[in-house]
Amino acid sequence: MKRLAYVLGLPVVLFAAWFVISAGSENFYAPPLSRILESFGRTWTLDRLQADVLPSLWRLIAGYVLASVIGVALGVAIGLSRGLRATVEPVLEFFRAIPPPVLVPVIMLFAGIGDGMKIIVIVFGCVWPVLLNTVEGVRAVDSVQLDTARAYGIGGPARIRQVVLPAASPQIAAGLRQALSIAIILMVISEMFAASNGLGFTIVQFQRSFAIPEMWSGIILLGLLGFALSLLFRLAEGWVLRWYHGLRSVTKGR
Amino acid sequence: MLEVQGLRKVYKSAGRSGRSGQREVEALRDLTFTVDTGELVCLVGPSGCGKTTLLRCIAGLLEPSGGKVSLDGREVNGPSPGLAMVFQEYGRSLFPWMSVRDNVELPLRQKKLPRERRVELVEQALEAVGLAGTESAFPWQLSGGMQQRVAIARAVAYEPSTLLMDEPFAAVDAQTRADLEDLVRALWQRLGVTVLFITHDIDEAVYLGQRVVMLSSSPTVVQDEVTVDLPADRDQLHTRADPRFTALRTHVYEQIQAAKLGAVSQAAPRS
Incomplete structure (x- = not known):
């Protein structure tokens, strides 16, 4: 109960402040919050959620999952092999330095303007934090744990599944968390370039047609979506890594 | 039976000057000893005597530079299913993401044992080390001594012919240590396994072993x-008070001291 109050306290205050300050606003571009909220219900009907939010979510999830799988798989391979690491690392640093939005026009040339393009953009942006964190996590696996696995004949795929991946999982989770926020940003950006539906597309449409309260309501929806996704992520992480948080609280207490 | 014949290990580290700069560090010069089937032998040495290197060679985790190790008549050239190891760092050797049960069971799954047999072995092993009822706990929820018991249970469940123990009680408190020493002797007598126990503690070596190397x-x-x-x-009380125990520990102590002095007089002329 107290925790809930802490979580909700500041957002409530901020919203209240926005509400009060914007109450008498005459500015066309910054309408009162009351009008924004009013348009929120009108704008985001079930139809629109289906037509615009679902496609966005689908691209987001597809891109994110794909990036996670590629990032973890490549990361494990690179983390385990010194030779591969030496060969690949400089190239990775180069690709990582390219801001993904710059690539949207390029990717459009190859992948068109459909879902494929947007998913590729998301993958390209998300894969780096996952990949680099996985490499670091795999490299940092305790040598005693690896010796134990070898001494007990745990090799090959079992070694990766039962020892390397779980040992690296706290670091992998840190990468996945970073990737999630990048994925949301890139979802919106890719839809702003060329799209016929989606949240980013709709928000830009509202802005261009001077439907300002509706535009603001879309931004709020985007914020809520991001918040809900990171909450889901934290719940899942807390469950999967409960051993890690428990272990940490024990070793800190000593 | 564990045989170590003329074991030698030299570490090569590449020096800065490329071709000519290869530095060699000789860790093990020439080690020969045998542990008979069903025997409990303790190995003591001054600190930094290459115990870890020796152990890793025996376990098949490290390739020797010369000589050989054979286990039950077969030469060791990789980890062997006939050998189980208990590491010194229990906190790092148990997998913290697995429950006690899964930690003990994982090597058995790799051995492709059927499920019923695995359940049975895990249960027996945990029972034998006095940990029945902790199956679903995580290792880090247990005390240090209990964690090392889990590691011992994992080794026992593996049904090895030879048990290799690397200073297993170096990190637990004195009272727990006494309990664990008695546990090791009890398990050894009950299971009839060959045990090679490495320690830096002379009293422990004499108390546990049939032979001390x-x-x-x-x-x-x-x-x-x-x-x-x-x-x-x-038993802890009477054995340690036995005059014979004292005489043996004095002998071992003197030899270890001599070994240290030997190292000093050897090193002196060079520097």
């Missing part, structure tokens, strides 16, 4: 060997 400082050779002619039934 003393190592010299690095580069390591066997300094001396002594048979512990104490009764098979040992």
Whole structure:
């Protein structure tokens, strides 16, 4: 109960402040919050959620999952092999330095303007934090744990599944968390370039047609979506890594 | 039976000057000793005597530079299913993401044992180390001594012919240590496994072993060997007060001191 109050306290205050300050606003571009909220219900009907939010979510999830799988798989391979690491690392640093939005026009040339393009953009942006964190996590696996696995004949795929991946999982989770926020940003950006539906597309449409309260309501929806996704992520992480948080609280207490 | 014949290990580290700069560090010079089937032998040596190197060679985790190790008549050239190891760092050797049960069971799954047999072995092993009822706990929820018991249970469940123990009680408190020493002797007598127990604690070596092998400082050779002619039934109170125990520990102590001095007089002329 107290925790809930802490979580909700500041957002409530901020919203209240926005509400009060914007109450008498005459500015066309910054309408009162009351009008924004009013348009929120009108704008985001079930139809629109289906037509615009679902496609966005689908691209987001597809891109994110794909990036996670590629990032973890490549990361494990690179983390385990010194030779591969030496060969690949400089190239990775180069690709990582390219801001993904710059690539949207390029990717459009190859992948068109459909879902494929947007998913590729998301993958390209998300894969780096996952990949680099996985490499670091795999490299940092305790040598005693690896010796134990070898001494007990745990090799090959079992070694990766039962020892390397779980040992690296706290670091992998840190990468996945970073990737999630990048994925949301890139979802919106890719839809702003060329799209016929989606949240980013709709928000830009509202802005261009001077439907300002509706535009603001879309931004709020985007914020809520991001918040809900990171909450889901934290719940899942807390469950999967409960051993890690428990272990940490024990070793800190000593 | 565990045989170590003329074991030698030299570490090569590439120097800065490329071609000519290869530095060689001789960790083990020439080690020969045998542990008979069903025997409990303790290995003591001064600190830094290459115990870890020796152990890793025996376990098949490290390739020796010369000589050989054979286990039950077969030469060791990789981890062997006939050998289980208990590491010194229990906190790092148990997998913190697995429950106690899964930790003990994982090696058995790799052995492709059927489920019922695995359940049975895990249960028996945990029972034998006095940990029945902790199956679903995570290892880090247990005390240090209990964690090392889990590691011992994992080794026992593996049904090895030979048990290799690397200073397993170096990190637990004295009272727990005494309990664990008695546990090791009890398990050894019950299961009839061959045990090689490495320690830096002279009292522990004499208390546990049927034989104590003393190592010299690095580069390591066997300094001396002594048979512990104490009764098979040992307990912390009476065995340690036995005059024979005191005489044996004095002997081992003197040999270890001699080994250290030997290292000093050897090193002196060079520097």
